Amino acid sequence: MKSIIAQELVKTYDKGAVKALDGLSLEVEEGTVLGLLGPNGAGKTTTVRVLATLLTPDSGSATVAGIDVLKHPDEVRKIIGLSGQYAALDETLTGWDNLTMFGRLYHLNSAASKKRAEELLEKFSLTDAAKRPIRTYSGGMRRRLDLAASLIVKPKVLFLDEPTTGLDPRGRMEMWDVIDELVKGGVTLLLTTQYLEEADHLADSIAVIDTGKVIARGTADELKNQVGGERLEITVEVDQIAAATKLVELVSGTTPTVDSGIRRISAPVSNGSASLIQVLRLLDDAKIHPLDIGLKRPSLDDVFISLTGHVAEVISEEVVGGKNAAKRK
């Protein structure tokens, strides 16, 4: 069964001048994780906002757990959890205050909301910080609490809008662990991210979006293959370029790209690490000592260049989410 269905969503701003969503459609199977991958300004947040009943699209339709988002938003609100990229909590209150408040707003009674707050604080390793105001929390702690607040009523469908943007690597790892745990519990999750690696790690399938449309979908592996998989890159001294290129060609089976300016030879390889070892052996036998050698995994930029033919336009999310949005109605 499809847990989330969006059909032909269109949302424009400034009287049609800015198209945030341009006929976006997607489906998420119940109990699976869809990663919505795209650069800033692609329409990820707008999509989440429409599905979470915060924003009415100009046209198109959507259902969440079989409920029409536009016709019965109140019913949808009862079964979804939303956690945004800005931790939406009351910073002056403590973690405990926040969770019990949201519990009450989900219409748990006083005792139940306290019990749930306790459980969630425990689950997200925040028990020690429960009585401290949120403004004293680290970025990672805030995100965890924000996520906890979206899980109060054990939602059927969860929306996480860039859950790790702005976190340091450790915070990101912690957040991944928490999300992994949730997914094992069987929740349907729609997750937006700018990081291919994150979508790769967390999502069952990925939809790549650009300028308000889904431009590709598939599993992480399928997408990577579309991009061309891994590339072997080596840098050598100028007088060794010719010899090294021959070796790389031998291993990769294709004609390598040579950038003599930066003395770099690169070629796509199918079985990454094995090719790397093979090339290293051959280079060693030929007494060529590379200045740098490595495998380059496809990045979001690579996905974008290959899918759209243009570099992912980097617009600061602050501008997209804040200033422009301030002009929006």
Place this chain on the structure above:
Amino acid sequence: MLQSVSDFLVITKRQLLQMIRIPEVLIFATIQPAMFVLLFRYVFGGAIDSGVDGGYVQLLMPGIFVQTVAFTLAATAVGLAADMQKGLIDRFRSLPISRSAVVIGRTVGDTLQNVVTLVVMGLVGFLVGWRPSSGPVKIFLGFLFLLAFGYSMSWIGVLIGLSVREERVAQNLVFMTVFPLTFLSNAFAPTTGMPKVLQYFAEWNPVSTMVAACRELFGTENIFGATANSWPSQNPILMSLIYMILLVAIFAPISVRKYVRVSK
């Protein structure tokens, strides 16, 4: 219905909790009006020949009370703008709660803060010679009137807060509008000294009718108003009531609509 009441009470409780968690805010909100009482009492009090029993402070206190509750508009606007900016309003809007709960909860919460502020100011006023002479019932009614006025002003604040979305902008905007409104009135000085046009404005200004109404309820002759003998200055209590009803009738529905459609 019952559910909606409980929803807005949760939001109101949130604000009371904020007062406990960051007492500085409340302390500042009380010190400022108390400071105004002292400054006006001792700076202008000596210079202005009030001509009423008990001196300038009897005229001053209703003026400062009204000025303070008029600024509820600012508290509401700034508070909601901050919630907008932080995305908290988005989270509230994603919850299965009544569409008016957040804004009603906010206006009620801000009014409860006024209770604390008014008590502190009343005490400071008493210390510097304010002696309301109308008896307990009328004095109580006077304070009730002040709270009601603050509450109706709060609804303008809702609309401003949800519209500007940024704390700092909200702050500048409300101070630029509320300050002139409270000074272009009979709150601190007679309106007779103003140019004719301003006199008319001052007499129809809700701040003036409120100040006049409170002077009446606290038992002081309103010698700072009624110079142009306009209807509002003749019937300050009735006119103030009309203003309050108008404010809520106009701004409450618009503000709730704004909340439902607002989108960061």
